[in-house]
Amino acid sequence: MIDRQAFRRSFETMQADxxxxxxxxxAPESAWGRARALDIKQRDLKVQAxxxxxxxxxxxxxxxQKKGKGDDASTELAAMGEVSRQVKALETQAKEAEAxxxxxxxxxxxPLHASVPDGNSEDDNVEIRRWxxxxxxxxxxxxxIGTDLGILDFEAGATLAGSRFTVLRGAAARLERALMQFxxxxxxxxxxxxxxxxxxxxxxxTMTGTGQLPKFEDDLYKLEGEDAFLIPTAEVPVTxxxxxxxxxxxxxxxxxCAYTPCFRREAGSAGRDVRGMIRQHQFDxxxxxxxxxxxxxxxxxxxxxxxxxxxxxALELPYRLVELCSADIGFSAQKTYDLEVWLPSxxxxxxxxxxxxxxxxxGRRAGIRYREEGGKPQAVATLNGSAxxxxxxLVAILENHWNADGxxxxxxxxxxxxxxxxxxx
RNA sequence: GGAGAGAUGUCUGAGUGGUUGAAGGAGCACGCCUGGAAAGCGUGUGUGUCUUAACGGGCACCGAGGGUUCGAAUCCCUCUCUCUCCGCCA
Numbered sequence: 127m128i129d130r131q132a133f134r135r136s137f138e139t140m141q142a143d144x145x146x147x148x149x150x151x152x153a154p155e156s157a158w159g160r161a162r163a164l165d166i167k168q169r170d171l172k173v174q175a176x177x178x179x180x181x182x183x184x185x186x187x188x189x190x191q192k193k194g195k196g197d198d199a200s201t202e203l204a205a206m207g208e209v210s211r212q213v214k215a216l217e218t219q220a221k222e223a224e225a226x227x228x229x230x231x232x233x234x235x236x237p238l239h240a241s242v243p244d245g246n247s248e249d250d251n252v253e254i255r256r257w258x259x260x261x262x263x264x265x266x267x268x269x270x271i272g273t274d275l276g277i278l279d280f281e282a283g284a285t286l287a288g289s290r291f292t293v294l295r296g297a298a299a300r301l302e303r304a305l306m307q308f309x310x311x312x313x314x315x316x317x318x319x320x321x322x323x324x325x326x327x328x329x330x331x332t333m334t335g336t337g338q339l340p341k342f343e344d345d346l347y348k349l350e351g352e353d354a355f356l357i358p359t360a361e362v363p364v365t366x367x368x369x370x371x372x373x374x375x376x377x378x379x380x381x382x383c384a385y386t387p388c389f390r391r392e393a394g395s396a397g398r399d400v401r402g403m404i405r406q407h408q409f410d411x412x413x414x415x416x417x418x419x420x421x422x423x424x425x426x427x428x429x430x431x432x433x434x435x436x437x438x439x440a441l442e443l444p445y446r447l448v449e450l451c452s453a454d455i456g457f458s459a460q461k462t463y464d465l466e467v468w469l470p471s472x473x474x475x476x477x478x479x480x481x482x483x484x485x486x487x488x489g490r491r492a493g494i495r496y497r498e499e500g501g502k503p504q505a506v507a508t509l510n511g512s513a514x515x516x517x518x519x520l521v522a523i524l525e526n527h528w529n530a531d532g533x534x535x536x537x538x539x540x541x542x543x544x545x546x547x548x549x550x551x
Numbered sequence: 552g553g554a555g556a557g558a559u560g561u562c563u564g565a566g567u568g569g570u571u572g573a574a575g576g577a578g579c580a581c582g583c584c585u586g587g588a589a590a591g592c593g594u595g596u597g598u599g600u601c602u603u604a605a606c607g608g609g610c611a612c613c614g615a616g617g618g619u620u621c622g623a624a625u626c627c628c629u630c631u632c633u634c635u636c637c638g639c640c641a
Contacts, residue, residue: 130600172601176610183610186622190569199621206621224600372598495598500580503598 127231127490133161143237146244146452157233164230168223175216182206182213232334233341236487238452239424239461245451251464252451257435258444258468261526265470268524269402272298274532275550278403289400290392290407297550298520301536302410304543305516306385309412309437313513317433319383319414324363326386329354332366335492337458337484344393356389360413361510368417370493372503378496379418379426383513386411403517404476410516414481416509417494423485423507424461431463431481434513438478441537443522444468446475460485465514467522478518481511 132140144151144158152158185202192199243252265271272278277298283291294302313319330353333339338346338358347356357363364384373380388411399405414433416426431447438445450462459482466475489495489505497503527535533551536544 169601172610176601179611180609182621187570189621194569203621210621 127487128234128237129486129490130165130231133231134165137162140237143240144235146238146242147235147455148453151235157230161227161230161234164223164227168220168227171216171220171223175213175220178209178213178216182209185209229340232339232491235457236337236460236485238455239483239485241424242455242461243449243451245453248451248454250451251454252449254447254449254463256444256446257439258442260444260468261470263470263530265525265528267402267471268469268521271524271528271532271534275534277550280402287407290405292403292406292517294520297544297547300544300547301520301523301540301550302516304540305519306410306412307543308440308540309513309516310383310385312437312440313383313412313414313433317381317383317436319381319433322364322367322382322384324360324367324384324386326357326363326389327354328357328363328366332362332369332492335366335369335494336362336488337491338362341457345391347389347391357386358390359388359510359512360384360386360411361415364413364415365417365488365494365508365510366492368492368494368506371495373417373494373496373506375419375496375498375501378506379416379422381417382415384413384415386413403521406517409518411512412514412516414511414513417489417506418509419496420486420504420507423509424483426507426509427461427463427481427483430509430511430513431465434465434479434481434511437514437519438465438467440539441519441523443519443526445478448475456480456482458482458484458487460487463511467518468526469522470525470528476518478522479512479514482509484508484510 128140141152141158150156154160185206189199189202189206192202243250245251266274269278269280273280275297277295279293279295282293286293310321314321327349330339333346333355338355346358349355363386364382367382368380388409390407392405392407395405403409414430416430418426435445435447445465445467448464448466450464455462462480462482464477465479465481467478468474469476484507486505486507488508494506494508495503496506523537524534527537529535529549531551533549535549536547541548
């Protein structure tokens, strides 16, 4: 959520930052376009209502005093009946206006950080660096590799649940589990993260805190008969771990890692990546989440991204780091780096991690604040990133470590988690 | 799922219609005292929002949302959550 004060004081600046995403974001009929009038109305009604409330409180107190002394208060009582009716009417109007303004604020995306490059589409994302050797020979698609080895069962996934579900068998199932363990252990033991295990179902408030709601309800699985949703990422429950709390600044940064399954309806991606397990309705992911101070809102992003890169390097997977341009950054983020792994069968880089800084955007929405010694509470800065999406990592391993004889070599760091298995054949 | 009890500030714990944003205690901060500390004494110690250049002021908040009333932490309704017992269950 954007800052109300900044919205009033720095309207033009904020509008310019938002417009960099897309001109539609500041169109007159957009949330942003409607916000200013709603704010003015909201404040106007609030001032009126509160003035009358003050009057009511003053006289009511007087009535109490008079009655306490046994004096007659019938004059005041008679006058207050009407005032009270007016107060009630104004209160209702003010509350409605405030609710409308708040609702519209929730639909305005995070203004971009100044360092974000301009662009019109994902094609304008900026490559920062590459790592690893790309193989240039022809490698089959992971769905063929996996099917031939008998470890990926797409038919069973479709039978059990529908399209975009896959059953992992044998070595693939174990590889999935090994990746989970390896990633978590690395983050806990080497990067100093505090591991948490959280619900995969959350309520509406939690989903609003990190920005998935109210705008993107169609992308989520909603539970029938309950106001609850399956999480699309661990970011949601982990960040919201501290919702409506005031943290002591000395306890920041808090850095958590978590494994969760993730559920996405993929509503807008019909026809894309329909084969294989690049784009699934359910996938596993290890997520990193930082809650930190305003000063470190952005600087921690480099560190967090580095932690995700460490996993790719350990798994010997070639990748590149890309900075998303203004048109491609998600609703809640201020700045985002994507890590894209090389997929030899597609001869291109595909997203395997997205690391974002959110500034105080989520902190404000979720009511997560911190206090410096003697200072006023202010919203925490949040960051998060996948490290990594496990299904896509498995895909990348199958393709990048595929051998001409059809087998797949298991990266050395994973072999202990695979019972010493060195390759899948 | 059934029955009952409960939800108050950092914590504990009063408060069943009026000057209560909220007693008392603890904690914490500052000061006094002390060679230093403890004890003791004193003072202070919520959040949000609106307004103001600022000082300050207004309003709201006692789980959430409604209602009754001139006036609600206190009365009524709905919901959420917690605890206990029963049922069910990995």
